[in-house]
Amino acid sequence: MANDCILLVAVSLISACQQAYFAKLVGYARKKYKVVPPAITGTPEFERILRAQLNSVEFHTVFLVVLWAAGWFFNEVIASILGLVYIFSRHKYFHGYAESAKARVPAFNLGVSMLSILLGMSFLGLVNCVADHYFDVDVMKHISKLF
Amino acid sequence: MANDCILLVAVSLISACQQAYFAKLVGYARKKYKVVPPAITGTPEFERILRAQLNSVEFHTVFLVVLWAAGWFFNEVIASILGLVYIFSRHKYFHGYAESAKARVPAFNLGVSMLSILLGMSFLGLVNCVADHYFDVDVMKHISKLF
Amino acid sequence: MANDCILLVAVSLISACQQAYFAKLVGYARKKYKVVPPAITGTPEFERILRAQLNSVEFHTVFLVVLWAAGWFFNEVIASILGLVYIFSRHKYFHGYAESAKARVPAFNLGVSMLSILLGMSFLGLVNCVADHYFDVDVMKHISKLF
Numbered sequence: 001m002a003n004d005c006i007l008l009v010a011v012s013l014i015s016a017c018q019q020a021y022f023a024k025l026v027g028y029a030r031k032k033y034k035v036v037p038p039a040i041t042g043t044p045e046f047e048r049i050l051r052a053q054l055n056s057v058e059f060h061t062v063f064l065v066v067l068w069a070a071g072w073f074f075n076e077v078i079a080s081i082l083g084l085v086y087i088f089s090r091h092k093y094f095h096g097y098a099e100s101a102k103a104r105v106p107a108f109n110l111g112v113s114m115l116s117i118l119l120g121m122s123f124l125g126l127v128n129c130v131a132d133h134y135f136d137v138d139v140m141k142h143i144s145k146l147f
Numbered sequence: 148m149a150n151d152c153i154l155l156v157a158v159s160l161i162s163a164c165q166q167a168y169f170a171k172l173v174g175y176a177r178k179k180y181k182v183v184p185p186a187i188t189g190t191p192e193f194e195r196i197l198r199a200q201l202n203s204v205e206f207h208t209v210f211l212v213v214l215w216a217a218g219w220f221f222n223e224v225i226a227s228i229l230g231l232v233y234i235f236s237r238h239k240y241f242h243g244y245a246e247s248a249k250a251r252v253p254a255f256n257l258g259v260s261m262l263s264i265l266l267g268m269s270f271l272g273l274v275n276c277v278a279d280h281y282f283d284v285d286v287m288k289h290i291s292k293l294f
Numbered sequence: 295m296a297n298d299c300i301l302l303v304a305v306s307l308i309s310a311c312q313q314a315y316f317a318k319l320v321g322y323a324r325k326k327y328k329v330v331p332p333a334i335t336g337t338p339e340f341e342r343i344l345r346a347q348l349n350s351v352e353f354h355t356v357f358l359v360v361l362w363a364a365g366w367f368f369n370e371v372i373a374s375i376l377g378l379v380y381i382f383s384r385h386k387y388f389h390g391y392a393e394s395a396k397a398r399v400p401a402f403n404l405g406v407s408m409l410s411i412l413l414g415m416s417f418l419g420l421v422n423c424v425a426d427h428y429f430d431v432d433v434m435k436h437i438s439k440l441f
Contacts, residue, residue, distance in 0.1 A: 006423055009363050013416055016359040020409065023352055037395045038345035040187070040334070051185035053352070058170055058200070060355045061207045065163040069156050101184045115167065122160055129153055187334070198332035205317055205347070208354045212310040216303050248331045262314065269307055276300055 007080040008071040012064060015087050019060055022053040022094055029098075045098070052097035052104065056090055059111070066118035073125025079118060086114040154227035155218040159211060162234050166207055169200040169241055176245075192245070199244035199251065203237055206258070213265035220272025226265060233261040301374040302365040306358060309381050313354055316347040316388055339392070346391035346398065350384055353405070360412035367419025373412060380408040 029035070029049040035042035040050060063086060071079035092107035131137045176182070176196040182189035187197060210233060218226035239254035278284045323329070323343040329336035334344060357380060365373035386401035425431045 006420065006427065009367065009416070010420060012359045013363055013413065013420070016356040017413070019352070019356050023349075037398075038338070038341040038391070040341075040345070044185070047185040047187075051187070055170075057352045057355075058166070058204045061204075061211065062163040062166050064355065064359070065159045065211070069160055073156065097185070104184075119160065119164070122156070126153065126157060126160070133153065191332070194332040194334075198334070202317075205313070205351045208351075208358065209310040209313050212306045212358070216307055220303065244332070251331075266307065266311070269303070273300065273304060273307070280300065 005068075005071065005076065007076050008068055008083075011067060011080045011083040011087070015060065015063060015083070015090075018087055018090060019056060022056055025094070025098075026050055026053050048097050048101060049094075052094045055097075056094065059090075059115070062115060063118075066115055066122055069122035070118040070125065073129055074121040075125075079121060082114050082118055082121075086111055086118075089114060152215075152218065152223065154223050155215055155230075158214060158227045158230040158234070162207065162210060162230070162237075165234055165237060166203060169203055172241070172245075173197055173200050195244050195248060196241075199241045202244075203241065206237075206262070209262060210265075213262055213269055216269035217265040217272065220276055221268040222272075226268060229261050229265055229268075233258050233265075236261060299362075299365065299370065301370050302362055302377075305361060305374045305377040305381070309354065309357060309377070309384075312381055312384060313350060316350055319388070319392075320344055320347050342391050342395060343388075346388045349391075350388065353384075353409070356409060357412075360409055360416055363416035364412040364419065367423055368415040369419075373415060376408050376412055376415075380405055380412075383408060 026049055029046050030037065033043045033046040035046045041047060063083070067079055067083045067086075070082070089107050089111035093104050093111060096103035096105075096107050128139045131139050173196055176193050177184065180190045180193040182193045188194060210230070214226055214230045214233075217229070236254050236258035240251050240258060243250035243252075243254050275286045278286050320343055323340050324331065327337045327340040329340045335341060357377070361373055361377045361380075364376070383401045383405035387398050387405060390397035390399075390401050422433045425433050
């Protein structure tokens with residue numbers, strides 16, 4: 001079991017570190033812009049950084065679910081690479097948002113694209129798994145034979 | 148392994164899509180009520196929609212943990228059906244909250260009931276698994292023999 | 295499979311219950327300090343309790359990822375014990391924060407230490423797994439032979 005998901009675990013750990021790192025950057029922003037906890041409003045700079053973190057938290061479970069579903073049911077290597085691109089997009093998103101609300105948009109869209117592809121892979125893999133399990137038809141094998 | 152949790156993965160994917168959908172609805176609400184990011188306050192309508200999303204985020208990890216524990220240790224089909232009811236309750240909760248703070252309560256309570264049942268199933272399944280593993284007593288089998 | 299992770303599932307369930315409990319305490323605080331939903335500001339007492347919950351939500355996925363990675367790839371018992379200490383630290387953090395912003399710091403640091411150790415365990419376990427899988431070298435076995 002453990003050997004089958006080394007890459008997925010590695011990508012999940014990197015994304016967990018990124019979440020902790022974002023939380024740390026919010027802590028630094030609190031000091032820099034003198035926003036004493038538990039306040040969640042203050043300068044626009046601080047509010048953008050806080051929103052950037054919270055948005056990443058909101059999407060973290062979504063990311064983990066589609067990453068693992070795509071990795072398990074479709075292809076672990078492809079899912080892991082897309083996962084790394086998603087983590088990179090979140091990095092750009094966070095630092096873009098810290099600069100201006102507009103600068104977050106391209107990276108956000110890249111992240112959503114990655115999630116969409118991972119979701120599509122999960123769906124295909126799941127359909128294939130159901131077809132294989134219940135109707136004894138391995139669609140993926142048939143497709144790979146065509147090439 | 149993969150075959151043992153098709154339903155749980157499917158329900159998890161649906162709940163992940165729902166989370167992304169809620170995030171999108173908050174985006175629409177920002178445009179509709181002219182609440183420019185990163186602001187988190189504005190009209191009461193917008194604030195209710197944002198809170199509805201955040202509350203769903205807060206409960207998403209709780210949901211995933213009890214769904215998988217109940218599905219693995221008790222019964223996958225029952226856990227998946229309860230999971231779908233939970234997702235439905237969140238749908239009603241979100242749209243109820245968007246209308247008024249009061250309208251969210253019945254759906255919220257339905258969701259909490261689902262989480263409670265899934266938690267109870269997880270607990271029973273876990274106790275059974277411990278009894279089976281360490282004391283070689285399969286309680287579930289004994290119970291099913293009674294009927 | 296199920297038998298290999300009883301402890302990790304049990305600890306995950308306890309942490310899920312804790313999250314639900316924190317959400318309930320925020321509900322009580324809303325009543326006590328008369329902060330009507332969807333408001334997220336009010337008395338400083340209420341705002342501290344809300345922040346304590348939100349911070350716990352932010353770290354919940356991080357916790358679950360490092361708990362499972364450390365439990366799977368390093369040692370389930372050690373990971374579960376550290377997980378319990380983390381849950382305890384969150385308990386102290388929440389109730390500390392409810393009293394004053396300063397009182398949350400020691401428990402927060404304890405929690406971060408637990409997450410760091412779990413992350414280190416995950417990393418070591420992952421490296422060992424890669425070395426074992428791709429280079430046929432089981433580092434852990436070599437280390438345990440030294441003692």
